[in-house]
Each structure stands twice: as structure tokens, then as C-alpha cells.
Amino acid sequence: MRDQEEFIVSVGVIPEEEASSNNTTKFERMADTTVDGGTWTGCAVMFLQSLCPGVDLLSLFKDRDQGKFIVFKVIKLTLIDSAGGLGGYEILKVHDADPFLGVEVKFLDEGACQQFLESYRSGAVHQFLSQHACRLLALSQELTVETKLRASTHILDLYLDKLELCLKHIHLSQPERLRDEEIDHLEQQLQTPALGAAPQPTTITQEESTVPSNCFRFQNKVFEDRKLTAADVQSFSNGVGRQWKHVGRALGKSCRALKGPAIDNLAYEYEREGLYEQAYQLLNRFIEAEGRAAKISRLVKALEDCKLTNLAENILDPQT
Template identity: 35%
Template sequence: MAAGTSDWIGSVYLFIQSDKVSLPDLYMKQKTLIYDILWGAVSESTEGCRDSTEILKIHSCDHQLILCLKFCSQEVCQIFLKAYKEQIMHRHIQRKLEKSLFVEPCTISLKLKADAGELDAIIEKEEQCLKYISEMKPSFQKDDDIAEMEDHLKQLNLEDRLSSQNCSMSSLPHSLHSYGNSSVEGSTFYFQGENYVDRALTSVHLQMFAKLVGKSWKLVGRSLGKNCRALNDTAIENLAYDFERDGRYEQAYQLLRLFKDSEGKRATLQRLVQALEEHGLNSIAQDLLSLNENGL
């Protein structure tokens, strides 16, 4: 690798398209989640060199998302080009989309462009690619939306680390454990003076919640959304619109289904009970807990 490249700066456009889903539509509905997926794939493809790589903008065009990437190191750009050429980046994006969005197996197609044109045709000529990328100096700063999502994700990651630390403090009495983000299936929590064993939500929980919650489903969704990236305000409003004709039962059911799909084993009864309790819906929480006692 070349030496003396500490002042090296360049940028490139990465075009991303899926054969199964519309990435622009997904990005409009769940911006932070899709950004996290794409940024994670870029970071993995540059071997975690986050300080030397940035996403400055994300554009939508037809069925594609276009990332404007900035590199502050020639070495990191070389790692990126190698991952792109060997389709490592393709696989990173594909795997993260399937895992985070529970979409069916999909094929990701990528194109790499600079001001000089498409780089795919010369991707084997590393020096020429680096030359074109270094000549395309970014003429704008990072979008405010991108910066805001980065700050939000950093805060969530910090909260996750703190929660993991709290969960590891098993020698503390239950009364000293926090009630919320540290919810882990199999742990215990208190509700109205009684101790309950936490567990993952089941289809029976989803059905009972949808039957009982009525018009309060959005309030509960926003409470769950404090610690669930998939349940942002836009996603909740999209559920309200998409299932308006099906009624509140289906809207509420789809809310919890999205929560369960996005959070996996972390979509536990404790988190749902906490969200219900925030809005005084204790009777619904008690009914859900009675299912737990009956072993359902």
C-alpha cells in the first residue's frame, strides 16, 4: 500500500439496488434502520475504519439508493475497492437486509461511479480507480439528516452497552435492577408488587394485545419505539394508513408483529408491560401476564 497518504481525500457514488424490495421505499419508511444497515455494511467492508470513511448523502433514483461516500485515507479506499471487487460488500448488504428486515433472500446489485464515469469496467485497475476517486473531491458537507441519524444510533449503542452492563450485575437484589432496556428473556421483573418471569412474546400475546388495546395502540407503539429503531413515528403512521380498512385490531397486531420481527428475542413481555404501564393500561398488562402464568 502507498505511504504518505494521510492527506488523501476522495469520494465515490455507490448505487445499490435489490431484486426483491424497493430500497427507496424502505428508506422513506425506515430511514434510520436502512442507514444503519448500509453504514454497517460499508464499515465491515472497510474493516471497521469508521474514522476514515463517511456517508455524506443518500439519494433515491428509480429503484436505487445512491450513497455518496467520502474517504480520508488511500489505504482504506483500497480495502473498500477490494471488498467491492470481490463482492464482499454485496454479501454484507444482502445479509444485513435479510436479517434486519426479515425479507426473503435477495440479490443486491451495485455500481460504482466517479465523475469520470463508471468504475466497474476498470475495477481491476486499482491505481486508475484510486486516481478517479481522489479527483472527485466532495463539494458539500454531510447532510443534517445523516448526522442526526448517526447521533441517534450512537446514543442507542451507548444505551445497549449500559443495559448489558446492568444485566451482568446479577448479584444485585431484584429491587435494584432497572426496569426497561435490560429486559432479557428468562430474567424476572416486578409489576404491581408481584414478580414475573420474562419471556419472548408469542402469537397469543399479539392476538390478546390487538383485541384489547383499541385506540391506544399508537401510544403503546411510541413507548416501545423509544428503544426499538423499527417503531419510529413514520413506521407507526404507515401502519395506521396501510391497515386502516382492516381496523384497529389489525393495526395493533401489525405493530407488535413489527416489534417482534425487528427485535427478535429482545421483544419480551416485560418491555410490552412497561409500555402499557406508561399509559395506565394496567388491566391489559395483567391479562397478558395471566397468559404467562398459564404457560401459553
């Protein structure tokens, strides 16, 4: 883990005791300056490690030009999905933090940073990473990824129930470098179709840009990725029947409130009320736990995973 420690130092870590001192730290002075100047910035480092045998994100990024490009694209698309589009942040460096891959991100907008933190807390970042990695790396199974999130000396995974505190730590952790030249090159590759006979991954501007960041694709149609409504809950509860538990477990992959015995507890608690009420309470529990991150796209994905595409179509278009 020595490389990881050195990497953290390189992005501006200060000793914990110094950070907690009553004296004004360098980061606090920077934060005051950015607030007074009207420009919100901050820096965080996300560490990634694949837990799937045969898939080593660090090795892919280090050892093969094509692998480097694909892994970077997976990271870029994940940030687009989790931070609400192409703006509001930039990747400064991707670094060897063995056994992790370290991704240093500079946030340029408080709203984008908050949306990313909400996605990270809900598990949506893991979901996006898995989806893009499975597609771009042509994996036969879902990719499981371990992540860690730091801002300066602070491990943000410990404070995810306090988003304002996480935002403060990120804001106080100001980047001390410009974007790495390697990242400039990779960003250029994403926007420039490759020439020559060798097969290359599609660029962001071809496939992904056809779907706006606040939308998602289902059955070759594009839908607005809005928050779940009372009508959605009613349609789901009317149509899911005995499959509600399976959908609940699919949602539970990215929702902590539905993990462990939560589904069975709901089944027991509302057994007398019947299937409609059990399904209704399931989706309400999801909405209460996820807040603004309880989007229609996540329910549709869970329904697809459970082979309930007809129900997904009915919820998206009640007239069909």
C-alpha cells in the same frame, strides 16, 4: 433515470471531454493539493437497487422513518465490514436516484478506500449488504442487490481489475458538500438508544461493536478474521469430502473465479487425483483470485451455508 443523472451532477460530475483535457482540471488541482498537504481524500457514489420482489430500498428509505433508519444502518454496517472499521470514510448523503438509492461516500484514508474497492470487486460488499439487510429487515430469503459505483463521470465497475486507476478516479473526485443534516440525524440515532415503548433496532454500539472490525463471530465465539493459510487449506481438503462442490458454489456467490462452469471444470481436471486434490485446488483458486480478501470468515460462512459447521470448528480450532 433523470434523478440519477441530476444526483451525479450534484456530487461534482464534469463532462468526460473536459476531464480528459490536457489542461489541469479542478479535480486534478484538488488532488495535487491534498497529496501535498498529506491528507488523502476522495469521493465515490454507490448506487443500490434491490432485485428481490417486495423489497424496495429506495421506498423504504423515503417513505418510513423506521425504514429510513434501518436502510441507513444496513449501509453503515456494510461500510464498516468492507472498509475495515468505523474510520477512514464518512457518508455525506443518501439520495433518491430512482430506481437506485445513491450513497455518496467521502474517503478520508487511502487504505480504507482500497479495502472497500477490494471488497466491492470480490463481491463481499454484496454479501455484507445481503447479510445485514436479511437480519435487520427480517427477510425470509437472501437479498440480491444490483450496485453501481461512480467517481465523477467514471463508472468504476468497468475498471475493477485496475484498482490503482479506481483509486485515482476517487481521489480526483473531491466532495463538494458537507455531510447532509439528515445523515447527521441518522448517525446520532445509531449512537443513541431510542426511548419509549415502540420497538427500535439495536444500535451499532450494542451488538456490532462487541466484535472488532478485524474479527467475526461463529458459534457465539469471536475469531480473528485472518487470511486463509496453508494449514486451513489442508484441513479443508482433508475433511470436506464430496461436499467440496457445494462449498465451492457457496464461495462462488461472492467470487467471480468460482462462478459458471469453474467448479465442474475443476472436478473434471482433477478427477484422477481424487477428492482431496479437487478440494485443495478449489480453495487455492479462491485464494489466488481474492488475494487479501480471501479471509477465513468467508470460508466459515460457506461451510455454515452447506451445514458443515463441524468442519468449520475443526479449521478454526484444530485441537477440538
